[in-house]
Amino acid sequence: MTDATAGAAPGQKKPGKVLAADGRPLKESLNRALRLQKMRALMLIAPLLLFVLLTFIAPIADMLFRSIQNGIVSETLPRTTERLADWDAKTGELPDEAVYEGLYYDLFIAAERKLHTRLGSRLNYEMTGMSSLFRQSGRALDDIGDVYFDQFDDLDKNWDEAEPWAELMGDPAWLTKMQAWKKADGKKMPKFVLADGMDELLPRTAETYAAFAEYTQVDEGKSLVKEEPWVLVHTALYQDLMEKDVTGYTGPQAEMLKAADAAVGGFESITFKEGMQEVDEDWLDHGTWQTIQMYSPEFTNGYFLNAVDMQKTPDGPEFRNENQQIYGLLFKRTMFMSLMITGSCILLGYPVAWLLANLPMRQANLLMILVLLPFWTSLLVRTSAWKVMLQQQGVINDVLVWLGLVNDADRLVMINNQFGTIVAMTHILLPFMILPLYSVMQTIPPTYLRAAKSLGATNWTAFWRVYFPQSVPGIGAGSILVFILSIGYYITPEIVGGTTGTFISNRIAYHISSSLNWGLAAALGTILLAVVLGLYYAYDKIVGIDNVKLG
Amino acid sequence: MIFKKTLMATTALTVAASGAFAQDMADSMTIVSWGGAYQSSQQKAYSEPYVAMHPDVSVTWDESSNEAVAKLRAMNEAGNITWDLVDVVAADAIRLCDEGLAMEYDPEELLAPGDDGSSAEDDFGDLIVSDCYIPQIVYSTTFGYRTDMVPEGVEPPSQICDVFDVEKYPGKRALEKRPINNMEWALLCDGVAKDDVYDVLETAEGQDQALAKLDTIKDDVIWWSAGADTPQLLADGEVFMGSTYNGRLYSVIVEQEQPVAMMWDAQVFDLDGWIIPTGLPEDRLARVKDFVKFATDTTRLADQAKYISYGPARASSAPLVPEDMKQHMPTDPANAGNTFLYNYSFWADYRDDIDAKFQSWLAK
Numbered sequence: 001m002t003d004a005t006a007g008a009a010p011g012q013k014k015p016g017k018v019l020a021a022d023g024r025p026l027k028e029s030l031n032r033a034l035r036l037q038k039m040r041a042l043m044l045i046a047p048l049l050l051f052v053l054l055t056f057i058a059p060i061a062d063m064l065f066r067s068i069q070n071g072i073v074s075e076t077l078p079r080t081t082e083r084l085a086d087w088d089a090k091t092g093e094l095p096d097e098a099v100y101e102g103l104y105y106d107l108f109i110a111a112e113r114k115l116h117t118r119l120g121s122r123l124n125y126e127m128t129g130m131s132s133l134f135r136q137s138g139r140a141l142d143d144i145g146d147v148y149f150d151q152f153d154d155l156d157k158n159w160d161e162a163e164p165w166a167e168l169m170g171d172p173a174w175l176t177k178m179q180a181w182k183k184a185d186g187k188k189m190p191k192f193v194l195a196d197g198m199d200e201l202l203p204r205t206a207e208t209y210a211a212f213a214e215y216t217q218v219d220e221g222k223s224l225v226k227e228e229p230w231v232l233v234h235t236a237l238y239q240d241l242m243e244k245d246v247t248g249y250t251g252p253q254a255e256m257l258k259a260a261d262a263a264v265g266g267f268e269s270i271t272f273k274e275g276m277q278e279v280d281e282d283w284l285d286h287g288t289w290q291t292i293q294m295y296s297p298e299f300t301n302g303y304f305l306n307a308v309d310m311q312k313t314p315d316g317p318e319f320r321n322e323n324q325q326i327y328g329l330l331f332k333r334t335m336f337m338s339l340m341i342t343g344s345c346i347l348l349g350y351p352v353a354w355l356l357a358n359l360p361m362r363q364a365n366l367l368m369i370l371v372l373l374p375f376w377t378s379l380l381v382r383t384s385a386w387k388v389m390l391q392q393q394g395v396i397n398d399v400l401v402w403l404g405l406v407n408d409a410d411r412l413v414m415i416n417n418q419f420g421t422i423v424a425m426t427h428i429l430l431p432f433m434i435l436p437l438y439s440v441m442q443t444i445p446p447t448y449l450r451a452a453k454s455l456g457a458t459n460w461t462a463f464w465r466v467y468f469p470q471s472v473p474g475i476g477a478g479s480i481l482v483f484i485l486s487i488g489y490y491i492t493p494e495i496v497g498g499t500t501g502t503f504i505s506n507r508i509a510y511h512i513s514s515s516l517n518w519g520l521a522a523a524l525g526t527i528l529l530a531v532v533l534g535l536y537y538a539y540d541k542i543v544g545i546d547n548v549k550l551g
Numbered sequence: 552m553i554f555k556k557t558l559m560a561t562t563a564l565t566v567a568a569s570g571a572f573a574q575d576m577a578d579s580m581t582i583v584s585w586g587g588a589y590q591s592s593q594q595k596a597y598s599e600p601y602v603a604m605h606p607d608v609s610v611t612w613d614e615s616s617n618e619a620v621a622k623l624r625a626m627n628e629a630g631n632i633t634w635d636l637v638d639v640v641a642a643d644a645i646r647l648c649d650e651g652l653a654m655e656y657d658p659e660e661l662l663a664p665g666d667d668g669s670s671a672e673d674d675f676g677d678l679i680v681s682d683c684y685i686p687q688i689v690y691s692t693t694f695g696y697r698t699d700m701v702p703e704g705v706e707p708p709s710q711i712c713d714v715f716d717v718e719k720y721p722g723k724r725a726l727e728k729r730p731i732n733n734m735e736w737a738l739l740c741d742g743v744a745k746d747d748v749y750d751v752l753e754t755a756e757g758q759d760q761a762l763a764k765l766d767t768i769k770d771d772v773i774w775w776s777a778g779a780d781t782p783q784l785l786a787d788g789e790v791f792m793g794s795t796y797n798g799r800l801y802s803v804i805v806e807q808e809q810p811v812a813m814m815w816d817a818q819v820f821d822l823d824g825w826i827i828p829t830g831l832p833e834d835r836l837a838r839v840k841d842f843v844k845f846a847t848d849t850t851r852l853a854d855q856a857k858y859i860s861y862g863p864a865r866a867s868s869a870p871l872v873p874e875d876m877k878q879h880m881p882t883d884p885a886n887a888g889n890t891f892l893y894n895y896s897f898w899a900d901y902r903d904d905i906d907a908k909f910q911s912w913l914a915k
Binding site for chain 1: 617618620621624646648649650651723728759773774776787788789896899900901902903904906907908910911912913914915
């Protein structure tokens with residue numbers, strides 16, 4: 001505020017506080033109007049924004065996130081992974097009995113819920129043989145529990161019955177409701193409630209029975225007074241009775257429990273380690289445990305390491321054997337070939353765009369249709385047509401042989417290699433180069449060239465010093481379009497690329513649809529995305545993205 | 552509202568028509584298969600007669616079997632299964648079963664007993680390679696060759712090892728762009744006994760040995776990835792010999808009358824069949840079960856062999872296969888002198904590992 005305004009007549013408002021018609025300060029009012037306008041604009045684009053967010057950004061983010069997700073191991077084997085955390089793989093010794101106990105419990109529950117094979121196929125990406133180890137273990141696992149189950153059963157037939165178990169483990173109030181429940185009533189089954197103090201008296205039994213109850217009621221939709229528990233629960237009961245004192249227990253089925261307590265001391269038993277060994281020898285393999293431990297955390301860098309030809313080892317990341325390295329080579333090849341394709345698109349597209357921009361309207365329109373024609377043909381048809389053209393018994397070779405330029409015995413190999421991919425993809429992506437070039441060239445006034453020539457420039461100088469610099473933004477736009485499109489292409493390289501002309505995207509497609517290793521596919525995709533963004537950034541720094549024009 | 556009424560009406564009708572004990576069944580079904588000649592053989596043998604018996608049922612076919620595993624996994628994650636019955640090869644069925652995406656079933660309950668009185672389980676026998684898998688046909692991956700490209704004065708190729716003999720049989724070969732089958736054939740022709748192939752292939756040295764053998768013909772190989780590639784390459788004269796599914800070769804030879812002959816030696820048997828996705832609503836599941844029971848009975852399976860040269864999976868269907876088709880069946884004794892059965896458990900374990908090596912070898 002200056003002195004002049006401060007010295008203005010008293011009673012007048014300060015000029016900084018100009019008011020609008022409604023008495024608010026003008027600035028505030030203007031801001032409000034602008035904000036409203038912005039909101040309105042935002043509302044208008046909201047459907048599109050939401051659509052893009054929900055159907056495009058979110059799924060992609062979710063897919064990319066899979067490249068580090070690894071929760072499946074600790075979710076399927078919670079006890080095992082927790083106990084395995086302290087195990088030191090470098091000692092060369094196998095984990096202790098507690099880990100095997102955890103494994104038996106986890107694997108049993110996972111096998112009942114049919115989740116174990118899923119984990120097997122996940123771990124098989126890291127170590128060959130895991131898939132069948134888990135599948136077979138799921139089948140053979142009952143043998144361990146049967147040892148105890150048979151002995152309990154011999155002691156008292158009620159240990160094989162659903163109802164006594166439900167009475168022993170369940171809260172009496174719940175049990176009454178459960179017994180009264182009928183499926184025909186259409187009401188929801190009363191959710192299992194553990195009897196008071198049971199989790200202290202028989203902790204393992206309570207835990208496993210609760211898991212059984214949840215599975216039976218929720219997944220199977222069956223009644224707990226009809227289904228006898230898993231043999232896992234009998235194993236747990238044996239362990240609890242060996243450790244805990246149940247003489248003070250007075251609840252339901254106390255006699256049955258006490259009789260069992262008195263008898264378990266004489267039960268035949270096996271260690272979980274022996275049991276798992278009988279299930280499959282590989283559970284005594286050091287490598288199996290190393291792999292499980294290495295992939296216990298909820299997030300892993302394993303997929304990214306795989307994507308750059310490395311692998312996790314107890315001593316940190318290491319490069320894979322040379323005969324298994326492939327992704328580095330494919331990334332380099334993808335870059336090289338995309339650049340080649342972009343380059344040939346510029347070479348072929350530039351003259352066409354120039355013609356389009358300079359011919360009279362009638363011819364230009366006809367030419368435009370010819371440029372767009374490939375767009376209206378199926379991609380597969382175009383690619384297959386190239387096959388017919390380029391193959392050894394194909395049109396081009398036949399013509400060359402007929403002309404006597406090529407010997408019939410050594411026809412040119414022009415397909416199923418890099419050459420084939422570059423030719424076919426240049427053809428397919430050419431319109432993406434021509435169209436931006438054309439629209440930029442149309443804006444260049446022809447008078448400039450004439451002026452240059454009238455000032456004494458040769459044709460070449462006029463083109464190179466006057467015309468070409470003005471068309472560079474078109475080349476930039478076309479190049480970015482073609483390069484980014486070609487980097488992600490996979491159908492054409494798959495059909496005409498053979499072994500040397502395939503891209504990284506072919507491997508991504510393979511891992512998405514065939515090997516189902518979505519984590520690795522996501523890691524490869526993330527790297528590809530990062531590379532594209534990096535190149536875009538570099539382009540912006542070197543050429544400047546403001547120089548790119550689509551018209 | 553109208554929809555709801557129709558639904559109630561149809562439901563009422565169905566219940567009334569099929570008696571008090573019948574379940575509600577959905578009146579439409581989406582079946583997924585491979586397209587082409589194979590799918591049309593299924594349509595003629597299975598779905599058309601079924602629809603003739605149940606005119607109110609509409610069947611939609613989706614040609615997505617190629618990507619069935621990935622798509623089913625995505626559907627399962629999205630919680631919206633739009634397919635009712637999916638045709639997959641056995642290896643995919645095992646993986647779908649492993650992932651919990653395919654439903655386990657009880658053969659005796661779901662499948663009809665054989666016409667010869669055998670139980671469904673015995674009738675299909677070992678071909679039920681997974682608890683989720685309902686086999687339909689046995690097909691094989693085998694070689695075909697151009698008869699007009701056999702060098703003069705040389706016997707036509709008849710042994711698998713002729714594929715690896717580029718001196719005696721010069722010319723391009725078409726092999727599938729994956730390790731499965733190729734590795735076995737390579738070892739077999741590198742002096743490994745048939746019974747030891749998988750023991751050798753388990754070891755890193757064995758895998759290197761197989762790749763080294765493939766190296767000897769690498770320059771002469773065109774690698775295919777779609778089943779239609781080899782027939783086209785053979786028809787164009789691009790390759791001298793190539794591996795593909797026997798039904799594809801059948802159509803090149805019999806229907807297109809190309810100068811191509813079969814080389815059945817060391818053909819690898821594989822299975823094709825149905826899986827039912829997990830998590831179908833009850834009415835759709837009931838419809839699918841009803842259809843499967845019909846479509847996999849002895850007569851229906853034998854019927855399919857009228858339209859395509861694949862062997863029915865039921866033992867009891869074999870005698871019903873038309874005479875003129877028998878000679879084209881991979882299971883015909885004249886063709887099945889030396890055969891392999893796709894080793895599912897081996898490849899379930901070693902697929903990722905060997906594939907990495909194979910692709911790395913291929914890219915070099």
